[in-house]
Amino acid sequence: MKIAKKIPGRNREALRGLLESMVEKGAAESLFAAAANKRGDSFSYFLMKRGSLPDTLEPLPPIMSRSAAGMLTYLTRKGPLPGKTLVVLRPCELRAVTELRKLNQIHADNLVTVSFDCPGVFPLKDFFKGKAAVLIEQHEKALSDGTLAGARNVCAICAEFTGEGADIELGFLGVPEGECWAVANTEAGAQCLGLVEGEDVGDLSSRDEAVQAAKERRAVERKQRLLAFQQEVGGPENIAKVLENCLNCHNCMRVCPICFCQECYFESSAFRAEADRFLARAGRKKGLSMPADTLLFHLGRMSHMSVSCVSCGACEDACPADVPVSLFFSLVGRSTQGIFDYVPGRDVSEPVPYLHYEREEFQEMEAPYLEKRGQD
Amino acid sequence: MSGKRKKIVAFLCNWCTYTAADLAGTSRLKYEPDIRILRVMCSSRVDPVFILKALMDGADGVLVGGCELGDCHYQRGNYYARRKVAVAKKIAADMGLDPERIRLSWISASDGPRFAEVVNEFTREIEEKGDTPVKHEAYV
Numbered sequence: 001m002k003i004a005k006k007i008p009g010r011n012r013e014a015l016r017g018l019l020e021s022m023v024e025k026g027a028a029e030s031l032f033a034a035a036a037n038k039r040g041d042s043f044s045y046f047l048m049k050r051g052s053l054p055d056t057l058e059p060l061p062p063i064m065s066r067s068a069a070g071m072l073t074y075l076t077r078k079g080p081l082p083g084k085t086l087v088v089l090r091p092c093e094l095r096a097v098t099e100l101r102k103l104n105q106i107h108a109d110n111l112v113t114v115s116f117d118c119p120g121v122f123p124l125k126d127f128f129k130g131k132a133a134v135l136i137e138q139h140e141k142a143l144s145d146g147t148l149a150g151a152r153n154v155c156a157i158c159a160e161f162t163g164e165g166a167d168i169e170l171g172f173l174g175v176p177e178g179e180c181w182a183v184a185n186t187e188a189g190a191q192c193l194g195l196v197e198g199e200d201v202g203d204l205s206s207r208d209e210a211v212q213a214a215k216e217r218r219a220v221e222r223k224q225r226l227l228a229f230q231q232e233v234g235g236p237e238n239i240a241k242v243l244e245n246c247l248n249c250h251n252c253m254r255v256c257p258i259c260f261c262q263e264c265y266f267e268s269s270a271f272r273a274e275a276d277r278f279l280a281r282a283g284r285k286k287g288l289s290m291p292a293d294t295l296l297f298h299l300g301r302m303s304h305m306s307v308s309c310v311s312c313g314a315c316e317d318a319c320p321a322d323v324p325v326s327l328f329f330s331l332v333g334r335s336t337q338g339i340f341d342y343v344p345g346r347d348v349s350e351p352v353p354y355l356h357y358e359r360e361e362f363q364e365m366e367a368p369y370l371e372k373r374g375q376d
Numbered sequence: 377m378s379g380k381r382k383k384i385v386a387f388l389c390n391w392c393t394y395t396a397a398d399l400a401g402t403s404r405l406k407y408e409p410d411i412r413i414l415r416v417m418c419s420s421r422v423d424p425v426f427i428l429k430a431l432m433d434g435a436d437g438v439l440v441g442g443c444e445l446g447d448c449h450y451q452r453g454n455y456y457a458r459r460k461v462a463v464a465k466k467i468a469a470d471m472g473l474d475p476e477r478i479r480l481s482w483i484s485a486s487d488g489p490r491f492a493e494v495v496n497e498f499t500r501e502i503e504e505k506g507d508t509p510v511k512h513e514a515y516v
């Protein structure tokens with residue numbers, strides 16, 4: 001049973017109103033969503049309890065300061081939240097939550113997820129340098145028309161920008177001005193949404209069409225952008241060019257929601273060695289760039305987590321050196337995911353590739369041996 | 377091709393391929409000496425990072441050796457290993473490194489001759505390819 005309701009108000013106002021009234025009506029004990037500072041020019045996630053919601057609730061900020069998925073790992077590491085909690089997630093955060101649930105890093109019991117048509121967000125640095133009020137207004141407009149000029153690299157080419165995997169999905173695209181549509185996709189969502197008043201949306205087709213058109217456009221853009229980027233970075237010299245400004249600070253890893261390890265291999269003693277070992281490496285090559293193993297850090301992260309990379313862009317926002325990390329990971333993720341026909345965040349019952357195998361697969365990996373045997 | 381030896385790093389599982397290598401040695405089978413063997417408890421211990429690290433550091437080839445499918449000492453390790461090698465090859469290819477410099481072979485404990493054969497065959501292939509382009513360059 002799918003219920004869909006008209007929620008009055010302009011986009012962010014409508015979502016704020018919906019959340020407040022669901023909490024007030026007792027749909028949930030707590031709320032996990034973004035709120036603004038007092039000046040309204042900075043945002044972060046807050047855990048809030050029913051009866052004490054802040055008046056600066058801002059569930060649709062024009063930036064993504066940290067991925068909510070990472071914080072849900074942190075929050076539920078020792079067990080689920082005790083009461084029902086509404087969680088507002090961008091589509092990429094929702095996909096990351098799905099990945100982390102598969103990896104047993106998030107206790108999802110009691111979570112009711114809310115997501116929405118996301119036009120993308122501004123790069124953190126651009127937002128902090130710019131005029132907040134102007135950028136917020138631009139973002140508000142973009143919520144309705146689906147395109148945000150000046151969005152982050154990965155946002156501009158995101159083709160999975162709706163909240164279709166969430167319990168409750170907010171539609172802004174193809175929806176009449178002055179309202180938004182709330183759609184319950186699951187039983188849990190319907191229970192919450194059922195508590196609020198709102199006229200039923202009879203015909204959802206205008207939104208479906210708008211979403212479909214935008215998806216097609218974005219998919220083409222994604223393909224082209226990644227192809228162009230691939231040509232830019234192909235070959236060892238060119239990778240070096242992309243990464244030559246990298247400070248090896250590991251910020252990208254620390255903010256990545258998928259990088260959940262409490263102790264990172266790349267910060268472990270495996271990378272400590274006596275000075276003469278470094279010197280030997282320096283001698284074998286034309287010098288050794290220090291700190292050593294910067295490229296390896298990225299290759300390693302690619303091999304550990306790119307199968308689950310949800311292209312959320314958190315890494316690139318956190319990079320002090322303007323390395324296009326999220327494009328890089330989106331590119332490699334596309335190919336590592338491709339070998340397993342795996343789409344991160346698609347379905348919580350689909351196992352992550354490293355925790356699963358088929359008996360009959362990838363025989364080409366061992367081909368020379370089999371061929372030989374056949375001839376014997 | 378003597379005089380210009382290649383560097384091949386081999387990660388061999390303790391229970392099968394390493395034992396086969398040992399057997400090849402004690403049986404005095406001749407195989408190309410370009411190989412540097414690292415023993416791991418199971419082929420699934422070979423993180424794709426190990427493979428990529430070896431290649432970035434200038435190895436001309438990387439061999440991962442494990443038990444025959446179905447015979448892994450830990451039952452399923454080599455199935456996982458195969459997936460990891462697939463990822464390593466993919467990333468290598470994306471980075472412009474030749475994925476054929478990575479080889480996965482199943483060699484059972486009693487198959488010393490097979491071990492020598494694989495090493496010789498792989499060495500030959502690598503010799504044909506020549507030095508890896510990253511051998512002497514300082515990449516970040």
Ligand code: SF4
Binds near residue numbers: 314
């Ligand atoms: S690698 Fe970057 S884009 Fe991919 S999930 Fe991690 S933070 Fe997001």
Ligand code: SF4
Binds near residue numbers: 253
């Ligand atoms: S890519 Fe950026 S954030 Fe990541 S280690 Fe390099 S400088 Fe730091």
Ligand code: FES
Binds near residue numbers: 418
């Ligand atoms: S023990 Fe040999 S492959 Fe697992």
